Amino acid sequence: MADKGGGVLASFEFLDSTVDAIHELKDAGYKNLRAYMPFPDHHIEEALGYGESAVRVWTLVGGLTGAATGFALTIWTSMDWPLVTGGKPIVSIPAYVVIAFEMAVLFGALATLIGVFVLGRLPHTKPTIVYDAEFQSGRFGLYVTAQGDDLDEARRILQRHEPSLLSEDPEGAHVQ
Amino acid sequence: MATATETSARGAAPHPDVTSYSDVNRDILAILQRPGKGWWALFGLATAGVGLMFFSWGIQLVKGIGVAGISKPVGWGVYITTFVFWVGIAHSGTLVSAILFLFRAPWRQSIYRAAEAMTVFAVMTAGLFPLIHVGRPWLAYWLVPYPNARFLWPNFRSPLVWDVFAVTTYFTVSATFFYLGTIPDIAAAREAATGLRKKFYQFISLGWRGTDREWHHFGKAYIFLAALATPLVLSVHSVVSWDFAMGITPGWHATIFAPYFVAGAIFSGMAMVITLTVPLRKVFGLQAYLTTKHYDAMAKLILLTSMIVLYAYLTEFFMAWYSGEEIERTSFWDRLFGSYWWATWTMLVCNGIVPIMLWFKRVRHSIPALFVISIFINIGMWFERFVIIVVSQHHEFVPFAWGVYRPSMVEMGILIGSFAWFGFWFLIFCRLLPPVAIAELKEVLPAPMRRKEAVDHG
Numbered sequence: 001m002a003d004k005g006g007g008v009l010a011s012f013e014f015l016d017s018t019v020d021a022i023h024e025l026k027d028a029g030y031k032n033l034r035a036y037m038p039f040p041d042h043h044i045e046e047a048l049g050y051g052e053s054a055v056r057v058w059t060l061v062g063g064l065t066g067a068a069t070g071f072a073l074t075i076w077t078s079m080d081w082p083l084v085t086g087g088k089p090i091v092s093i094p095a096y097v098v099i100a101f102e103m104a105v106l107f108g109a110l111a112t113l114i115g116v117f118v119l120g121r122l123p124h125t126k127p128t129i130v131y132d133a134e135f136q137s138g139r140f141g142l143y144v145t146a147q148g149d150d151l152d153e154a155r156r157i158l159q160r161h162e163p164s165l166l167s168e169d170p171e172g173a174h175v176q
Numbered sequence: 177m178a179t180a181t182e183t184s185a186r187g188a189a190p191h192p193d194v195t196s197y198s199d200v201n202r203d204i205l206a207i208l209q210r211p212g213k214g215w216w217a218l219f220g221l222a223t224a225g226v227g228l229m230f231f232s233w234g235i236q237l238v239k240g241i242g243v244a245g246i247s248k249p250v251g252w253g254v255y256i257t258t259f260v261f262w263v264g265i266a267h268s269g270t271l272v273s274a275i276l277f278l279f280r281a282p283w284r285q286s287i288y289r290a291a292e293a294m295t296v297f298a299v300m301t302a303g304l305f306p307l308i309h310v311g312r313p314w315l316a317y318w319l320v321p322y323p324n325a326r327f328l329w330p331n332f333r334s335p336l337v338w339d340v341f342a343v344t345t346y347f348t349v350s351a352t353f354f355y356l357g358t359i360p361d362i363a364a365a366r367e368a369a370t371g372l373r374k375k376f377y378q379f380i381s382l383g384w385r386g387t388d389r390e391w392h393h394f395g396k397a398y399i400f401l402a403a404l405a406t407p408l409v410l411s412v413h414s415v416v417s418w419d420f421a422m423g424i425t426p427g428w429h430a431t432i433f434a435p436y437f438v439a440g441a442i443f444s445g446m447a448m449v450i451t452l453t454v455p456l457r458k459v460f461g462l463q464a465y466l467t468t469k470h471y472d473a474m475a476k477l478i479l480l481t482s483m484i485v486l487y488a489y490l491t492e493f494f495m496a497w498y499s500g501e502e503i504e505r506t507s508f509w510d511r512l513f514g515s516y517w518w519a520t521w522t523m524l525v526c527n528g529i530v531p532i533m534l535w536f537k538r539v540r541h542s543i544p545a546l547f548v549i550s551i552f553i554n555i556g557m558w559f560e561r562f563v564i565i566v567v568s569q570h571h572e573f574v575p576f577a578w579g580v581y582r583p584s585m586v587e588m589g590i591l592i593g594s595f596a597w598f599g600f601w602f603l604i605f606c607r608l609l610p611p612v613a614i615a616e617l618k619e620v621l622p623a624p625m626r627r628k629e630a631v632d633h634g
Contacts, residue, residue: 014626038197039360039618040391048388053396059404077321077329088333095333098415099341105408106345109401113352116397117382120390122359124383133367135386136360138197138624162626 006151006170010163011132011139015041017161018140022047024157025144036132036141044140055115062111063104070100130167139164193464196624200617204361204610205368207460211607214459219603225596232589233308241311243586250569250581255309258591260561261444262302262598263343263416264437267409268445269295270350273357274405277398283473285620286465289361289613290456291449292354297601298448299347301594306339308590335418342415349408353401356394359384361610413441420564426507427568430495436488443481443527444557446474450550452602454543456611465612468541475540478553482531485560489528503573510571511563515580519559519567526556 012018018035022044025033035044074096082090116122135141142163144154158166194200211219236243246253269291276284307313319340321330330337363384366377384390417437420428430436450471457466496508511520530552533539540546571578583591605611 013624015623016625016627035388036386037388037391038364038386039615040395041619041623043623045388045392050388050392053393055393055396055400059397059400063404073321074332078332081327081329083331085331085333092333095338098338098411099332101411102338102341102345102408105404105411106348109349109352109404112397112400112404113356116356116393120393122382122384122390124385128385131385136364136367137201138618 006147007143007145008155009130009143009167010158011141011165013164019043019047021142021158021161030144032145034143036135038138054119058115059108059112063108066107067100067104070103074099130169132165197618200614201364204612204614205365222596222600222603225593226600228589229593229597232586236586245582245584245587249577249579250566252565253581254583254587254591255305257561257565258594259302259305260416261558262298264441264444265448266295266298267413267441268449270405270409271442274402277402283470285616286470286612287453290453290611293605295350296354297598301598335422338415339419342412346412349405353405358609360615364614365610410438413437425568425572426504439481439484443485446478447550447553450474450546454547471546472540475534475546479531479534486528507571511567516567519563523556523559523563526552
């Protein structure tokens with residue numbers, strides 16, 4: 001999805017500079033933006049314009065699968081070897097709710113974790129070409145994918161917001 | 177996660193002495209540097225205790241379950257007591273990390289990582305006890321539903337099987353929650369580390385870079401995991417309580433058990449958070465992150481749950497009297513004045529009387545006082561489980577079957593060792609992973625702005 005070509009990465013000391021740069025770039029028609037944050041800042045997320053995360057689908061499907069598995073397991077095994085204990089019915093739904101609930105939570109949680117990995121593209125194993133270790137400390141980053149004149153224009157816009165660091169990415173392999 | 181900026185705008189800054197993002201990295205990552213003498217001393221002690229536990233367990237494995245004091249009429253002794261104790265400890269970790277997250281309690285950031293780690297290790301500790309208790313741990317897989325040559329399945333109507341599912345799920349989910357929440361902080365540690373440590377962090381941080389895409393899905397997943405963990409934590413201790421409540425033993429067969437156990441779990445777990453974080457704060461110099469404000473909030477929660485627990489105790493005694501049931505009445509009379517009167521009074525004093533001091537602000541603001549009170553509560557809550565489990569069994573229906581249980585040396589060795597086992601993992605954790613959540617602390621700090629009038633469109 002990343003078009004082969006160049007890119008530029010700016011690291012900012014200030015949150016408002018980052019947000020302003022995003023707005024300006026978006027107004028100028030740049031779509032392929034990637035932000036870096038030391039913590040999830042909602043100003044940046046809003047500036048980039050995000051919809052709902054699809055993780056919720058993973059959680060829901062995982063949870064429902066878990067509940068179904070819990071009921072299926074308990075009911076099927078009881079029918080497989082019907083044994084009356086304590087005069088209770090073979091299929092004792094109230095008792096099985098406990099198992100189904102635990103399975104719903106278990107499957108839901110694991111599906112959520114897998115969902116983050118799939119949707120967030122983790123683990124990220126490709127070597128990073130341009131990167132600033134300060135993103136894990138205090139700086140915000142903005143990566144723009146562009147070529148030719150567009151790249152120069154993007155660089156100018158970024159420069160205007162006084163980044164503390166501006167790194168060139170000749171390959172553009174950075175964004176995914 | 178998205179409301180963090182509102183949180184900081186709403187009240188005074190929770191960490192007035194911490195000003196910049198890089199301060200957080202510096203202070204928290206410093207903990208991961210070379211351990212001091214104190215750490216090594218504690219680690220040595222913990223290792224010795226783990227040795228004691230495995231030595232005692234080894235004796236039991238070689239000689240058989242007979243070396244434990246459990247027999248008729250008390251079949252569930254120190255092992256099950258300690259199992260319930262550790263499951264209870266685990267609960268407050270989830271409370272802090274999940275429930276307080278959903279309620280947006282602004283004081284949770286500093287303590288939640290340590291509390292979450294405590295949950296994982298406490299469940300790990302608790303999980304050993306059913307294995308120890310069954311006597312032949314190599315047959316523990318019989319509890320798992322798997323197709324076998326005997327065509328037999330576990331009895332899913334039994335609370336003991338519910339417990340297998342509840343505790344296994346709890347361990348998996350809390351470990352998942354803990355790991356996911358730690359990934360960004362491992363990435364922060366990665367950038368500061370060198371050598372083998374860096375390799376290790378690179379591996380377990382999964383190459384986290386902190387991109388908007390990563391954070392976006394991470395934030396949502398975190399909310400969902402919190403939302404899953406919240407009912408889970410309530411269910412786990414309810415299921416544990418049903419292990420008892422489903423039995424007809426006097427002192428067990430009560431509908432109050434589930435909420436009573438859950439409140440007790442949060443009560444004991446919160447106390448354990450204080451017991452653990454007070455030394456952590458001192459040894460690693462985290463006074464700027466764990467302020468009296470945090471301890472005050474924890475103390476208030478302890479006070480509340482203490483009142484619920486005391487209310488449950490009184491309800492139990494009242495119901496025993498009010499029911500007019502002879503056996504129930506004798507059983508509860510025996511609790512107060514019988515062979516185990518000392519255990520019951522320890523429980524009542526430590527859990528009901530000592531926490532009354534927390535009504536006073538001066539006590540809540542004194543960290544040494546809170547530390548001492550938290551130790552009392554830890555002791556009291558262990559005795560609460562002892563009273564419920566052992567004392568109820570020793571004095572059942574038929575006077576002929578009454579009997580007194582005394583824990584053996586092996587059981588005591590394993591009990592003491594379990595604290596060391598828990599401490600062993602916690603000490604390793606403090607050196608390996610950032611014990612205070614770096615990214616979440618940054619959320620409550622004021623963001624650095626170039627212009628005076630900040631981007632404040634919420």
